[in-house]
Every structure is written in structure tokens, then in C-alpha cells.
């Protein structure tokens with residue numbers, strides 16, 4: 001297809017890697033396409049010193065990109081699916097969800113070989129309530145301290161001695177060529193990942209049929225089914241990336257397995273379940289998991305945090 005495409009992207013190293021990855025894939029797949037990047041600053045990029053959980057709100061890293069899509073300035077936006085709210089605005093759609101290869105959370109330390117090896121009272125850096133709650137559930141003796149900034153900033157704060165260890169997404173470290181910094185990959189039993197973690201979402205205008213077709217080759221069916229379940233779960237509990245929930249789907253032989261958790265931020269209580277079914281019923285499985293956890297104590301945890309589930 002002969003067309004000049006503009007990809008909107010944030011300017012962080014990770015966002016640029018992701019946008020370039022999609023640009024390269026498109027050029028390789030269809031040499032008639034010309035693809036360029038346009039840098040866009042989001043609210044989340046401007047507010048750097050406040051813990052995200054305290055800013056609240058959804059779509060801190062995505063709203064401006066969606067506005068540029070709707071007004072026609074850009075043709076596609078590449079997001080970490082993890083950063084996208086559960087509801088896509090009217091007029092837009094997720095045209096492709098890429099295969100995810102690195103889904104875990106990584107423990108990074110210059111001193112200690114594993115989460116288990118941290119001494120009592122050790123200082124561990126993360127601003128994610130999901131990570132904090134699950135860390136404190138297995139290690140209530142740790143001190144969890146806020147940590148913000150892009151991946152390199154966070155690593156530098158660790159190297160400066162501000163923390164004994166930090167937690168980062170494996171996917172981000174892999175993309176930036178920093179996998180050598182991974183000390184331990186946290187198993188899902190210890191740390192259920194965030195909704196959509198490790199996958200990229202490519203967002204377009206819903207009526208841009210030719211572009212949607214041109215992007216179809218980037219869509220991975222298994223990842224799309226798994227993350228549909230994860231995002232339906234998130235919508236049912238009215239969650240965002242700023243609530244202490246984790247959910248992780250895998251598809252094997254057409255069967256979707258969804259592991260999910262709602263946890264109190266101090267780790268004192270967790271509700272956890274595994275839900276299975278046909279990958280064709282991904283949304284129903286996500287909804288079922290949410291209902292199970294809400295009825296099992298999750299509703300209490302969320303309402304104590306001022307979050308009213310939609311179910």
C-alpha cells in the first residue's frame with residue numbers, strides 16, 4: 001500500500017524503542033509504506049516527582065496520543081499495553097496486540113542474589129501498588145520505598161545506593177538491552193504481572209480499514225486472547241495501573257489459563273484465583289475471574305481504597 005504513516009510516540013527511550021520496532025516491522029513488511037515518528041509529551045512525562053499512585057487517574061501516558069489520533073495528526077500510536085486504560089475511546093481501536101516474550105517482573109540488586117536473600121528491613125524500590133502488595137505479602141519485613149522515572153533513571157538510583165533492590169518489568173529491560181541487570185526473574189507464584197505487561201498495543205482510528213489490514217500481521221492471536229481476558233478483568237473491577245491487582249493469561253492448545261490477584265497494599269490480605277476456559281471465550285473468563293475475586297474478599301479491599309467495582 002502506498003501511504004505515508006505517522007506514528008505518535010512518547011520520547012522516553014522505551015517508548016522510542018517500541019515505536020521504532022513497529023516502524024521497522026511495517027517498512028519490512030511493505031516497502032511501499034513510508035513511516036515516520038512524531039514525538040508527543042504526555043501528562044505522565046511532565047509529572048516526574050510524584051508517585052503515580054498518588055496522581056491517580058487513567059491514561060496518564062496515553063491520553064494525548066489518543067487526542068492526536070482522533071484529530072488526525074498521527075495515524076497510529078504504539079503503547080505498552082500495560083499503560084492503556086481498559087476502555088478504548090469511541091472512534092479508536094486496538095488494531096494489533098504483539099506477541100509477548102518477556103512477561104515477568106525482575107528483581108534487580110547489586111548486592112543480593114534474590115528476593116529471598118534480602119535481609120529483614122531491606123529497602124526495595126517500586127512505586128507500583130501491585131508490586132508493593134505482593135512483595136509485602138511474601139516479605140512483610142521489607143521496607144518498600146517509592147521509585148519513579150524511566151528505566152535508566154531507576155537503575156541509576158539503585159546504583160547510587162538509594163535502595164538494596166528494585167523491581168522492574170523484564171520486558172522493558174530486555175528492550176533497552178539491559179537484561180544483564182536482571183538478578184532474578186520473579187515467578188508468577190510470587191508476583192503476578194500487570195494487565196497487558198510485556199505486550200505492545202497498536203492503536204488506530206476505528207474507521208481506518210486499510211491501516212488496520214496493514215497492521216494485522218503484527219497481531220498475535222494467543223496474546224490478544226490472553227490480554228482480552230486481562231483487560232476485561234481490569235474493566236470489571238474498575239481498575240487502572242494504580243490499583244493493587246495483577247492478572248496474567250496464557251493460551252495453550254486453545255485453553256486460556258488466567259491467574260489473578262487483588263491484594264491489600266500492605267500485603268496483609270490477598271485474594272487469588274486461577275480461571276480456565278476456551279480461548280474463544282476470553283472476555284467471559286476475565287469477567288468470571290473478577291467476579292470470583294470480588295466475592296472472595298476483593299470487593300472489600302477495593303472499596304477500602306475508594307475503588308467501586310463495576311460488577
Ligand SMILES: NCc1[nH]cc(CCC(=O)O)c1CC(=O)O
Pocket residue numbers: 080081082083167168169170171172196197198199
Ligand atoms: N510503568 C511503566 C512501564 N510501562 C511499560 C513498562 C515495561 C514494558 C512492559 O511491561 O510491557 C514499564 C516499565 C516498568 O514497569 O518497569
